[in-house]
Amino acid sequence: MNPKIDELNWKILKQLQDNARESFANIGRNVGLTAPAVAERVKKMEDLGIILGYKAKVSHALTGHQLKAIITLRAFMGKLKPFLAVVPNLQEVVNCYRITGNENIVMEVVLKDQFHLERFIDQLIQYGETRTHIVLSQVISNAPMHKIL
Amino acid sequence: MNPKIDELNWKILKQLQDNARESFANIGRNVGLTAPAVAERVKKMEDLGIILGYKAKVSHALTGHQLKAIITLRAFMGKLKPFLAVVPNLQEVVNCYRITGNENIVMEVVLKDQFHLERFIDQLIQYGETRTHIVLSQVISNAPMHKIL
DNA sequence: GATGAAACGTTGTGGTT
DNA sequence: AACCACAACGTTTCATC
Numbered sequence: 001m002n003p004k005i006d007e008l009n010w011k012i013l014k015q016l017q018d019n020a021r022e023s024f025a026n027i028g029r030n031v032g033l034t035a036p037a038v039a040e041r042v043k044k045m046e047d048l049g050i051i052l053g054y055k056a057k058v059s060h061a062l063t064g065h066q067l068k069a070i071i072t073l074r075a076f077m078g079k080l081k082p083f084l085a086v087v088p089n090l091q092e093v094v095n096c097y098r099i100t101g102n103e104n105i106v107m108e109v110v111l112k113d114q115f116h117l118e119r120f121i122d123q124l125i126q127y128g129e130t131r132t133h134i135v136l137s138q139v140i141s142n143a144p145m146h147k148i149l
Numbered sequence: 150m151n152p153k154i155d156e157l158n159w160k161i162l163k164q165l166q167d168n169a170r171e172s173f174a175n176i177g178r179n180v181g182l183t184a185p186a187v188a189e190r191v192k193k194m195e196d197l198g199i200i201l202g203y204k205a206k207v208s209h210a211l212t213g214h215q216l217k218a219i220i221t222l223r224a225f226m227g228k229l230k231p232f233l234a235v236v237p238n239l240q241e242v243v244n245c246y247r248i249t250g251n252e253n254i255v256m257e258v259v260l261k262d263q264f265h266l267e268r269f270i271d272q273l274i275q276y277g278e279t280r281t282h283i284v285l286s287q288v289i290s291n292a293p294m295h296k297i298l
Numbered sequence: 299g300a301t302g303a304a305a306c307g308t309t310g311t312g313g314t315t
Numbered sequence: 316a317a318c319c320a321c322a323a324c325g326t327t328t329c330a331t332c
Contacts, residue, residue, distance in 0.1 A: 001213035016205035020169040025326055035327065037299050050211045056165035057201040058294040064150035065297070070248055070255050087288055095244075096289035097257075099219055099282035106219050106255075106282065107289070108246075112297055133248035133255065139236055140245035140256070142291070145207040148214070148261055174307055184308070186318050 001148055004048055008033065009041055010147050013051070016042070017144035020054040057142075060094075065110035067117060068135035073105040075128035080104055083127040092120055103131070150297060153197055157182065158190055159296050162200070165191070166293035169203035206291070209243075214259035216266060217284035222254040224277035229253055232276040241269055253277070257284075 005013070011031045015022050024038040031038070045051045060068060075083055083105065087096055096107040105128075111117045117132070124130050154162070160180045164171050173187040180187070194200045209217060224232055232254065236245055245256040254277075260266045266281070273279050 002211050005212065013205065013207055017207060018204075020203035020205045023326060034300060036301090036329085039327070040299085048211065050208050052206040052208055054169035054203065054205050055167075055291065055293075056162065056169045056203050058162055058166060059199050059201055060294065062151050062197065062199045063154065063294045063297070065294075068246075070246060084288060091292075091295050093289050094292050095257075095287075097217075097219060097287055098285040100285060101280075101282040103282070105288075108244075110294075131250075133250040133252070136247045136249060138244070138246055139233060139254075140242050142204065143240075143243050144204075145209065145212045145214075145259075146240050148212070172307055183319055185310085185320090188308070189317075 002048075002050065004045070005050065005147075009045060009050075012038060012041060013045070014144065016051070016054070020056075060110045064112055067111040067113055068138070069109050069111065069117060070133040070135060071107050071109055071121070071124070072103040072131045073107070073124060073128045074102060074130075075104045079127045090120075090123075092116075104128070108135075151197075151199065153194070154199065154296075158194060158199075161187060161190060162194070163293065165200070165203070169205075209259045213261055216260040216262055217287070218258050218260065218266060219282040219284060220256050220258055220270070220273070221252040221280045222256070222273060222277045223251060223279075224253045228276045232273075239269075239272075241265075252280070 008031055012027055015027050015030065023035075024042065025035040027033075028035045028038045033041075042051065073083065084098070087093055087107070092109040092111055094108045094110055096105065098104060099106055109120060111120060121130055121132060157180055161176055164176050164179065172184075173191065174184040176182075177184050177187045182190075191200065222232065233247070236242055236256070241258040241260055243257045243259055245254065247253060248255055258269065260269060270279055270281060
């Protein structure tokens with residue numbers, strides 16, 4: 001484990017994962033530090049790559065993506081690299097992992113409706129065999145990182 | 150699509166998804182609005198549920214989770230509900246979706262090492278049959294939401 | 299890490315279109 | 316209803332200790 005993360009830094013990380021727009025002054029009040037001390041610790045964690053960034057979380061549904069799916073891809077011979085090259089351009093893909101096992105890729109995609117899904121899958125068949133699972137509900141969404149016991 | 154999101158709001162959303170700690174004053178400079186105007190628009194998008202929150206993104210690896218896996222679960226009869234009740238308490242689970250198809254659940258989990266993975270899978274077997282895929286690399290990680298064309 | 303001061307950002311009021 | 320201007324207040328940042 002990274003020794004740069006002491007108890008105080010964990011408390012800071014907890015708050016920033018909960019609300020990334022929280023002021024350093026407020027965080028400082030909660031953990032017993034002054035604002036400059038918090039700012040310095042946060043800067044250091046950014047530089048070390050512990051904090052990778054700050055993102056607003058935007059509703060998929062309210063931006064017109066009523067349908068979510070998990071799609072696995074078993075790439076054809078020589079088709080994995082071409083797929084990896086184009087996938088960053090596919091706006092529908094929210095998350096994409098390269099994995100071990102029978103399938104090479106698993107991705108989380110957001111779509112307007114069933115027609116959009118159909119068009120999206122049609123785009124994929126040139127790269128390999130796909131399997132589609134419709135997401136019924138998201139039980140856990142980007143749970144915060146915690147200290148390992 | 151939500152008519153509340155005009156071109157200006159999309160520009161604001163783009164910046165907040167890129168850096169949630171960007172000041173309203175700066176965002177305003179980039180889009181041609183004053184800080185209070187940006188603040189008002191952001192407040193409204195929060196109230197409407199378009200913006201769900203602001204989260205610091207923390208490195209999995211640098212917090213001691215060297216191993217990531219995608220695990221699917223095919224729940225035994227009557228075991229899906231108990232699983233859904235406990236999964237929020239499993240710190241290892243970063244994302245969890247209920248899905249259609251042969252499996253009921255797919256989750257992204259972060260783990261210390263192979264022994265941790267073994268212990269985690271052992272915890273799951275009471276709920277159903279699992280399939281584990283080790284994540285080799287994350288090709289796309291929480292891509293920002295965009296306007297639908 | 300703390301303190302203190304200057305620069306900057308946020309937030310509320312009032313006014314304009 | 317959406318925006319701007321202005322001002323009071325809070326926050327960040329930099330120097331110094």
